[in-house]
Every structure is written in structure tokens, then in C-alpha cells.
Amino acid sequence: MTDDTGVGTIRKVGVIGAGQMGNGIAHVCAAAGFEVKLNDISRERIESGLATINGNLARQVASGRITEETRQKALSLITVAPTLADLGDADLVIESAVENEEVKRKILRELCPLLKPEAILATNTSSISITRLAAATDRPERFIGIHFMNPVPVMELVELVRGIATEDSTFETARAFVERLGKTIAVSEDFPAFMVNRILLPMINEAIYTLYEGVGSVEAIDTAMRLGARHPMGPLELADFIGLDTCLSIMQVLYEGLADSKYRPCPLLVKYVEAGWLGRKTQRGFYDYRGEKPVPTR
Ligand SMILES: CC(=O)CC(=O)SCCNC(=O)CCNC(=O)[C@H](O)C(C)(C)COP(=O)(O)OP(=O)(O)OC[C@H]1O[C@@H](n2cnc3c(N)ncnc32)[C@H](O)[C@@H]1OP(=O)(O)O
Numbered sequence: 001m002t003d004d005t006g007v008g009t010i011r012k013v014g015v016i017g018a019g020q021m022g023n024g025i026a027h028v029c030a031a032a033g034f035e036v037k038l039n040d041i042s043r044e045r046i047e048s049g050l051a052t053i054n055g056n057l058a059r060q061v062a063s064g065r066i067t068e069e070t071r072q073k074a075l076s077l078i079t080v081a082p083t084l085a086d087l088g089d090a091d092l093v094i095e096s097a098v099e100n101e102e103v104k105r106k107i108l109r110e111l112c113p114l115l116k117p118e119a120i121l122a123t124n125t126s127s128i129s130i131t132r133l134a135a136a137t138d139r140p141e142r143f144i145g146i147h148f149m150n151p152v153p154v155m156e157l158v159e160l161v162r163g164i165a166t167e168d169s170t171f172e173t174a175r176a177f178v179e180r181l182g183k184t185i186a187v188s189e190d191f192p193a194f195m196v197n198r199i200l201l202p203m204i205n206e207a208i209y210t211l212y213e214g215v216g217s218v219e220a221i222d223t224a225m226r227l228g229a230r231h232p233m234g235p236l237e238l239a240d241f242i243g244l245d246t247c248l249s250i251m252q253v254l255y256e257g258l259a260d261s262k263y264r265p266c267p268l269l270v271k272y273v274e275a276g277w278l279g280r281k282t283q284r285g286f287y288d289y290r291g292e293k294p295v296p297t298r
């Protein structure tokens with residue numbers, strides 16, 4: 001893809017992690033005409049991500065947002081990349097594996113020697129320091145936070161976060177790339193959880209404290225915020241949607257990074273994660289999704 005919009009150097013995009021965010025990122029990149037290579041720790045995970053992309057592209061066709069031709073073209077642009085070495089010819093790699101700093105650092109360390117020297121590396125982390133992750137790479141000047149929102153094909157916003165060493169040219173290429181995806185950019189400084197999650201996650205954590213202290217039931221809290229504050233989803237429903245493991249990781253980054261007790265993760269959130277009740281992705285969280293309709297678990 002060559003043009004004068006600044007994104008001309010990017011044709012091939014590698015995506016690491018085929019979970020809910022990784023498959024959404026692959027979806028929007030392919031729909032915008034980029035070649036995409038999708039990686040995860042197992043072929044099954046990648047296949048499952050591809051099946052989700054297929055379903056989400058089909059619903060966009062059904063609602064008239066894209067044409068059948070765009071759907072087919074997008075699908076043909078996505079290939080399976082079972083190993084990190086398969087991402088070696090990518091111009092941009094977006095890491096979107098689990099929200100765990102050790103896992104991300106390990107991926108970045110292993111990936112760097114396999115990449116072209118000029119390739120740009122980005123992370124979709126929700127909260128972890130871009131500067132710290134950049135330090136695990138051989139290219140802090142070509143490292144940047146490109147933080148998509150969930151569900152990626154629907155949400156308009158992307159936060160762009162520079163690390164201390166990120167070069168202007170990296171930032172400008174990332175900006176042009178995100179604009180090519182049709183998203184709106186909000187630029188955030190590199191502080192714990194950036195802007196959206198700095199504001200959103202304490203609200204979700206407070207909703208969990210509200211449940212923990214018996215102020216209201218799961219249904220009452222969600223109804224209160226849906227109808228009382230016009231949020232599209234109640235905070236507990238949204239927590240299940242994001243993933244309770246991800247919510248807990250973000251709260252821990254805020255708590256440790258800002259050293260303020262107001263960010264203390266609610267013990268009930270910790271308990272749900274310890275139980276493996278991670279929300280929609282495991283079919284159980286503040287709601288049980290195994291039946292026809294979600295049923296509150298408290
Ligand atoms: C944790 C982080 O690091 C940052 C974050 O992302 S925080 C989370 C941010 N996200 C939110 O806050 C989401 C809040 N929820 C919402 O906005 C809405 O509930 C929602 C967009 C998810 C669903 O909207 P809804 O009106 O209840 O449902 P629905 O009518 O089924 O969907 C609306 C549209 O989105 C599409 N859609 C919904 N989920 C989708 C998905 N996963 N993939 C693709 N398309 C999807 C639907 O097809 C539908 O499209 P059309 O308008 O073209 O028909």
C-alpha cells in the first residue's frame with residue numbers, strides 16, 4: 001500500500017494474540033486493506049480467532065456496514081502465523097496477548113531478533129508502561145502504544161501513547177495507520193492505564209465494591225447505571241465483557257503505579273479471578289452465560 005498519507009511504509013501487519021482484542025484488530029486491519037498475519041500460542045486459538053472474525057464480518061454485511069466483497073477481501077488478507085518467526089516480514093507488529101507484563105516482555109524479547117530492523121512494534125496494553133515495555137525491545141524509538149477499545153470493529157476510539165524514546169516518525173506513522181482504520185485518536189501520556197482505563201476501571205472497581213458491601217445486587221447495580229447514567233452496559237456487565245482478569249490486572253497496575261489506596265482492587269474481583277470466573281470468555285463472571293439468558297451469580 002503506497003500513498004502519501006504517511007502509512008505507505010506499512011503493508012503487512014502482524015498481530016500477536018488472537019483473543020477478543022487481537023481478532024478485532026486483525027479484523028479492522030484487513031477490512032482497511034492491510035495484509036494481516038495472526039499469531040497466538042496455539043493453532044486452535046488462531047482458528048477460533050478467525051472464526052470470530054468471520055462471524056463479525058458477516059454481521060457487518062448483514063447490517064449493511066460493509067459489502068460482501070469487502071468481507072471476502074478482508075478474509076483473504078488474513079493468514080495464520082503459528083510462530084513468531086512467521087511475523088518476520090511484517091512492517092508493523094501489534095502485540096495483544098494477555099495483560100501480564102512478564103508475558104509481554106518475553107514475547108517482545110523473542111520477537112525482536114526476528115523482525116526487520118525498520119519494523120515498528122506496538123502494544124495494545126490496557127495499562128502497562130509503554131516506556132518499560134519498550135525497554136524490553138531492541139527498538140524503543142520504534143515502539144508505541146496503540147490502544148484499541150472493545151469491541152474493536154465498533155468502537156471509534158484508539159489511544160496513542162508514546163514511550164519516552166518513541167521517535168516522531170514512529171508516532172506519525174502510527175497516527176496515519178490508525179486514521180486509515182477509520183478510528184479517532186486520543187493522545188495520552190504514558191501514565192498507568194492511560195486515560196480511558198484510568199477513569200473507567202476505578203468506576204468498575206467501585207461497582208464491584210458496591211456489590212461486595214451489599215449496597216445492591218448485580219442486576220440492581222447494572223440497571224442503576226444503564227438507566228440512571230445512560231451507560232450502554234452496566235459496569236458489572238462491562239467488566240464481564242472486558243474480562244475480569246484484565247480488569248484486575250489494570251487495577252493492580254493503577255494501585256502499584258500510582259501508590260494510592262483509592263485504586264485497591266476489590267477483594268471480590270480477586271475472588272472471581274481466582275475462581276477462574278473471568279466473565280464472558282469463560283462463560284461465568286458476574287453473570288452466568290451458559291444458559292439462554294445471562295443469570296446474575298450474586
Ligand atoms: C479495557 C480496555 O483496555 C479498554 C476498553 O475497551 S474498555 C471497554 C469499552 N467498551 C465499551 O464500553 C462498550 C460498551 N458497550 C457498548 O457500547 C454496546 O453495548 C455494544 C457496542 C458492545 C453493543 O451494542 P448494542 O447496541 O447493545 O448491541 P448490538 O445492537 O448487538 O450491537 C450494536 C452494533 O455493534 C455490532 N457489534 C456488537 N458487538 C460486536 C463485536 N464484538 N464485533 C463486531 N461488531 C459488534 C453489532 O453488529 C451492531 O452493529 P450494527 O449497528 O451494524 O447492527
Ligand SMILES: NC(=O)C1=CN([C@@H]2O[C@H](COP(=O)(O)OP(=O)(O)OC[C@H]3O[C@@H](n4cnc5c(N)ncnc54)[C@H](OP(=O)(O)O)[C@@H]3O)[C@@H](O)[C@H]2O)C=CC1
Nearest residue numbers: 017019020021022040041096097098099125126148150242
Ligand atoms: N478486553 C478488553 O476489553 C481490552 C483488552 N485490551 C488489552 O488487549 C490485550 C489482550 O486482551 P484480550 O484480547 O481481552 O485477552 P484474551 O484473553 O481474550 O486474549 C489474549 C490471547 O493472547 C493469548 N496469549 C497468551 N500468551 C501468549 C503468547 N505468549 N503469545 C501469543 N499469544 C498469547 C491467549 O491465549 P491463552 O488464552 O491460551 O492464554 C489469548 O488467546 C491485553 O493486553 C488487554 O489488556 C485492550 C483494550 C480492551
